[in-house]
Amino acid sequence: MMKAYNIxxxxxxxxxxxxxxxxxxxxxxxxxxxxxxxxxxxxxxxxGKVWGSVRLGEKIYSPNxxxxxxxxxxxxEPLEADRWKGSLKKExxxxxxxxxxxxxxxxxxxxxxxxxxxxxxxxSYRLYAIDAASEGKKLGSAKVANLxxxxxxxxxxxxxxxxxxxxxRENVPAGFIDMNIRAFDIGYEMHxxxx
Amino acid sequence: MEGKKVLMTGNxxxxxxxxxxxxLVAASYPGSPAVEILESIKREYRQIYSxxxxxxxxxxxxxxxxxxxxxxxxxxxxxxxxxxxxxPLMTFTQTKTAxxxxxxxxxxxxxxxxxxxxxxxxxxxxANMAVxxxxxxxxxxxxxxxxxxxxxTYGMPVMLRITSRLCxxxxxxxxxDREEKPAEGFKPDKTNFNMIPPNTFKKQFEMKERLESxxxxxxxxxxxRLEKGNGSEVLIxxxxxxxxxxxxxxxxxxxxxxxxxxxxxxxxxxxxxxxYRRLIVIEEMSPFIENELxxxxxxxxxxxxxxxxxxxxxxxxxxxxxxxxIFEESRYSGKMGEDKSVPPRLPLFCxxxxxxxxxxxxKKSGRKVVGxxxxxxxxxIFPIEVxxxxxxxxxxxxxxxxxxxxxxxxxxxxxLVAVIGDSTFFHSGMTGMVNMLHQIDPEDNMTIVILNNxxxxxxGGQHTASSGSYASEDDMHVDLEVLLRAMGFExxxxxxxxxxxxxxxxxxxxxxxxxxxxxxxxxxxxxxxxIREPHFxxxxxxxxxxxxxxxxxxxxxxxxxxxxxxxxxxxxxxxxCVGCSVCSQxxxxxxxxxxxxxxx
Numbered sequence: 001m002m003k004a005y006n007i008x009x010x011x012x013x014x015x016x017x018x019x020x021x022x023x024x025x026x027x028x029x030x031x032x033x034x035x036x037x038x039x040x041x042x043x044x045x046x047x048g049k050v051w052g053s054v055r056l057g058e059k060i061y062s063p064n065x066x067x068x069x070x071x072x073x074x075x076x077e078p079l080e081a082d083r084w085k086g087s088l089k090k091e092x093x094x095x096x097x098x099x100x101x102x103x104x105x106x107x108x109x110x111x112x113x114x115x116x117x118x119x120x121x122x123x124s125y126r127l128y129a130i131d132a133a134s135e136g137k138k139l140g141s142a143k144v145a146n147l148x149x150x151x152x153x154x155x156x157x158x159x160x161x162x163x164x165x166x167x168x169r170e171n172v173p174a175g176f177i178d179m180n181i182r183a184f185d186i187g188y189e190m191h192x193x194x195x
Numbered sequence: 196m197e198g199k200k201v202l203m204t205g206n207x208x209x210x211x212x213x214x215x216x217x218x219l220v221a222a223s224y225p226g227s228p229a230v231e232i233l234e235s236i237k238r239e240y241r242q243i244y245s246x247x248x249x250x251x252x253x254x255x256x257x258x259x260x261x262x263x264x265x266x267x268x269x270x271x272x273x274x275x276x277x278x279x280x281x282x283p284l285m286t287f288t289q290t291k292t293a294x295x296x297x298x299x300x301x302x303x304x305x306x307x308x309x310x311x312x313x314x315x316x317x318x319x320x321x322a323n324m325a326v327x328x329x330x331x332x333x334x335x336x337x338x339x340x341x342x343x344x345x346x347x348t349y350g351m352p353v354m355l356r357i358t359s360r361l362c363x364x365x366x367x368x369x370x371x372d373r374e375e376k377p378a379e380g381f382k383p384d385k386t387n388f389n390m391i392p393p394n395t396f397k398k399q400f401e402m403k404e405r406l407e408s409x410x411x412x413x414x415x416x417x418x419x420r421l422e423k424g425n426g427s428e429v430l431i432x433x434x435x436x437x438x439x440x441x442x443x444x445x446x447x448x449x450x451x452x453x454x455x456x457x458x459x460x461x462x463x464x465x466x467x468x469x470x471y472r473r474l475i476v477i478e479e480m481s482p483f484i485e486n487e488l489x490x491x492x493x494x495x496x497x498x499x500x501x502x503x504x505x506x507x508x509x510x511x512x513x514x515x516x517x518x519x520x521i522f523e524e525s526r527y528s529g530k531m532g533e534d535k536s537v538p539p540r541l542p543l544f545c546x547x548x549x550x551x552x553x554x555x556x557x558k559k560s561g562r563k564v565v566g567x568x569x570x571x572x573x574x575x576i577f578p579i580e581v582x583x584x585x586x587x588x589x590x591x592x593x594x595x596x597x598x599x600x601x602x603x604x605x606x607x608x609x610x611l612v613a614v615i616g617d618s619t620f621f622h623s624g625m626t627g628m629v630n631m632l633h634q635i636d637p638e639d640n641m642t643i644v645i646l647n648n649x650x651x652x653x654x655g656g657q658h659t660a661s662s663g664s665y666a667s668e669d670d671m672h673v674d675l676e677v678l679l680r681a682m683g684f685e686x687x688x689x690x691x692x693x694x695x696x697x698x699x700x701x702x703x704x705x706x707x708x709x710x711x712x713x714x715x716x717x718x719x720x721x722x723x724x725x726i727r728e729p730h731f732x733x734x735x736x737x738x739x740x741x742x743x744x745x746x747x748x749x750x751x752x753x754x755x756x757x758x759x760x761x762x763x764x765x766x767x768x769x770x771x772c773v774g775c776s777v778c779s780q781x782x783x784x785x786x787x788x789x790x791x792x793x794x795x
Contacts, residue, residue: 013542025365029202036331037365040307046722047750048542061442063364066509067532079537086531103540107745107753108578111538133770142770 002033003158004057006065010084011076012101013045019171020074020146021052024153026167028056031159036063047104049080072156073125074149076132077101078117085121094125095152097132097145128152130190136183144176144183151187161188196370203368205361208332209299210235211368212339213269214243216295217376220261221245222254224622225654226273227308228359229301233271234657242373247657250588250622251276252283255298259287262296262352263388265379267343271299274315275587279623281318284352286390288322289398291350294378295343298324299355304479305505307359310568310585312504314480319354319457323402325409326354326457327418328435332366338454341418349405356456358479360506361436410458418454421467428472429521432464432484432495437477440509448521456484461491468493475500475519479507541576546750547726547773549648549718550574552692553614554581555747555781556699557644560706562612565598567591567624569616570652570720578748582614589623591615592643596631599639610640610706617675618651618659632683637710644702645713647675648720656723665719675715686712693718695780721773728774729790735764737786744778744787752778 007024011017018039028035033056040050053065070088075081075096088094098118105111114120118129130152132145147168154164165181172180203211209232213221221243223233236245244261248254251272261268272280277300284298300315319326325345329338335357342353386394413419424447433441434453441450451467453459468474476485476497485497500515501507507515510527517525544551554574557564558581566575566582567590575582584594595613602608615624628643649665651657663672679687686708690698698716705712733744735757744765745752751771754763767778769790779787 012540014545022365025202029367034367035202035365038360039363045308045542046545047540049540060366061439062436062509063360063366064440064443064508066443066513066527067530068527079540083534083537083540084532086534101750102753103538104543104578104748105538105541107748107750109745109754110578113538 002058005055005072005157006070007054007072007074007153008065008070008084008087009052009054009074009076010080011050012080013048013050015050015076016143016146017050017052017076020076020150021054023150023167023171024054026170027154027159027164028054030163030166034058034060036060038063049083051080051084072153074153076146076149079103079113081121082114082117085125088125092125093156094121094127095149096121096127096129097149098129099131099133099145128190130187135186139179139183141176141179144180147180147183148187148190151184152190154184155188197372199370200367201370202365203332203336204231204363204365205329205332205335205357206231206363207235208336208368209271209339209355209357210239211370212336213267213297213343214240215336215371215373216340216343217267217374218243218269218343219266219294219376219378220258221269221271222248222257223271224248224251224254224276224279225651225657226276226301227654228303228362229271229273229299229357230654230657231362232299234655247651249660251279255280255287256283258296259283261378262292262294264294264381266294267376268294269297269299269339271301273301273309274303274313275309275311277315277318279588285322288324288352289390289395289402291387291401292346292352293382294376295346296352297339297342297346297355298352299339299357301357301359301362302480303359305359310587312480314483315354315356316456316483317481319356320483322352322354323406324352324354324457325349325406325455326356327454328356328456329361329454330435330438330452331361332364332368334454335361336368338418341416345409345416349409351402351405358436358506364436406458409455410461413455413458413460414463416455419460420452420454422450422452424448424450430467430471430474431477432474432488433477434484435479437479437507437512440507441477441512443509444513444516446522453484457487459484459487459491461493464488465491465493475516475521477501477507477512477515480504542573543748543750544570544573545721546771547721547775549692549716549721550646551747551749552695552698552777553644553646553702553716554579555777556695556702557581557612557614559699560612560703562610562706565591565595565611565613567613567615567619568653569619569646571614571616571646572653574614578746588619589615589627592624592627592631595641595643596627596639599641603636603639608638608640610642612642612644612706614644614646616652617645617647617649617661620645620675621660621673628679629682631711635711639711640706640709641711642702642705643711643713645675645715647715647717650720650723652720652722656720665724679713684711684713686710687715688713689715689717691718692716693775693777695777721775726773726775728776730769730772730774731767731776731779731787731789732769733765733767734786734788735760735766737784738764739784739786740764741783743781743783747778747781749778
């Protein structure tokens with residue numbers, strides 16, 4: 001019996017959520033799972049809140065994850081982690097990129113960006129926080145940021161690492177494959193959960 | 196290739212289905228959620244002639260012409276796009292199709308990226324077309340092929356109706372080889388293709404008959420299926436993605452899953468109904484299936500338990516069935532997905548977007564602005580909030596004229612402004628523009644700003660008729676200024692909106708000038724045609740915290756605390772700044788300066 005997973009993703013339009021979703025789907029597919037996913041697409045969403053979901057298991061009908069049913073929440077931005085925390089199961093795992101992007105209401109000083117998101121969420125969930133853009137720049141580009149998060153996610157799932165590498169090769173531009181795989185590997189080792 | 200399995204979105208699967216079915220001609224106008232169908236055909240299947248036409252009416256006509264010539268043809272568009280194509284569509288459906296024709300309508304329950312939420316199953320019925328409703332990527336591919344076969348068997352155009360969630364959902368799809376279907380050429384048949392009386396009289400009966408015969412055959416097509424559950428007195432009838440959401444509840448109840456939602460297999464459902472105490476229809480948006488059953492004398496329930504708007508996810512279906520008394524225990528009620536107390540995050544113009552300075556200028560003008568559909572519709576929401584009306588593609592030019600005339604007749608004339616993008620202008624703005632010339636009054640003060648960014652930015656940068664002015668690889672190069680002058684307009688001028696002061700002077704001058712003026716803003720889309728200039732930074736010792744720069748709503752700008760300075764001062768995130776310079780030009784004290792050299 002294959003272990004089924006519900007993965008919720010959230011971020012800001014333009015952060016590469018579609019590509020991230022696509023890599024997770026491909027890895028699950030290579031590992032022999034049935035898989036379905038959702039994305040919010042549309043350039044009109046640029047800078048706005050975007051979210052997606054990936055579901056994998058032996059047989060998947062709906063791409064949707066009902067509230068409170070996600071095993072993982074991969075948040076590309078802290079405020080979006082805060083927004084979608086309710087999608088997680090009680091024992092769910094939260095993986096967050098700590099780089100903040102102020103929404104228009106915050107930039108216009110009509111709302112405050114909550115200062116304590118990471119601490120607050122870490123008391124309720126198993127939380128992994130990564131300053132992914134800074135880590136990415138060490139490798140040469142902030143654009144690989146999401147791969148660290150995927151790496152952490154992968155470490156908690158029963159999908160062989162070869163399937164993840166194949167998924168990255170299939171989905172990222174040819175010239176950037178090595179850098180993306182390195183970012184993934186660093187994420188994978190960063191919070192090693194294996195016995 | 197045959198039998199290979201791959202992951203595809205619903206949109207990609209439709210493109211694949213059209214390819215496998217031997218499709219030859221595909222046309223579209225870009226619109227979410229269906230835009231990726233044609234993009235995918237263009238990218239993957241070069242054997243097919245495909246085009247992003249100037250609007251949906253033309254796209255439908257191009258595909259219709261291909262069908263007349265015996266080719267399998269596809270026209271895809273978003274739900275409101277079908278409205279633009281309605282005129283030829285309503286007459287096309289009277290003809291007997293030669294090559295298979297499928298119209299893909301991308302509906303948007305929940306309005307993820309649309310101005311309304313119309314249910315195009317109703318248009319399908321209105322136009323006497325069969326309507327198919329697939330539930331995942333595999334079915335999206337299969338149903339595309341079935342649509343083309345049905346179209347040829349019954350001689351009717353077929354609608355493949357999909358929803359945003361399905362368009363963008365990925366699932367596993369089995370690939371098959373392409374079956375070549377060469378076009379047989381146009382076989383003249385004036386009684387079939389010349390849709391004027393007396394030829395049209397017979398056609399009304401033919402449309403009715405073909406739908407009746409399809410309704411009788413519907414259960415044998417293999418796309419409507421009854422799934423028996425254990426001993427329930429209730430039969431659920433549903434279709435599309437809603438079926439898959441229902442399956443997640445694992446109910447073990449009998450379900451009739453419809454692939455063909457119009458015409459319904461009424462005889463079969465009538466006979467089924469006698470085996471059950473209750474029939475419950477679960478469908479998104481309007482009670483379309485429910486009403487079809489009721490007007491045909493089949494008792495059923497549905498919308499009284501489910502929302503008339505938005506999507507029906509797993510939890511909404513559970514809640515509806517709970518209300519219907521089908522079961523008592525709830526797994527999901529009371530659980531919260533999105534936390535509404537977290538500060539909102541609205542979409543906004545990109546860093547370096549050429550619309551930003553234009554809307555800053557218009558906001559400062561204090562004038563009423565008639566908006567239109569495109570990326571620039573974002574100027575209607577917080578924090579820019581300049582647009583006073585937004586209705587449909589190309590409507591701003593008609594609306595501003597009517598508004599000006601009515602205000603004049605009421606003695607309340609004031610200068611009005613309308614904005615329209617280039618893609619929208621070519622789509623359906625041109626006719627409104629020509630109409631401006633009719634009974635034009637030199638005292639009606641109207642200023643039209645055409646935001647010519649060289650692309651259909653809203654949907655990801657597909658070409659427009661003026662893309663050739665910005666990208667040499669594009670084959671369409673309509674010069675807007677020449678076109679407008681040829682139409683008969685005299686007050687036409689172009690501005691570079693990144694030269695903020697000059698652009699502001701020009702726009703203010705035209706707003707002041709009585710009569711009709713046209714200003715063409717010429718900077719291209721920042722996302723498709725990237726700007727790579729050295730970024731800007733704020734000198735906090737010069738900054739007076741006036742927030743003029745912040746009010747342009749550029750993503751890298753934010754007030755922040757500097758060490759040793761008490762007041763909050765403006766700041767620019769160098770990672771996000773593309774160096775368009777607009778913020779430095781609106782700064783009254785010169786606190787915003789360009790960093791030396793470094794361009795990434």
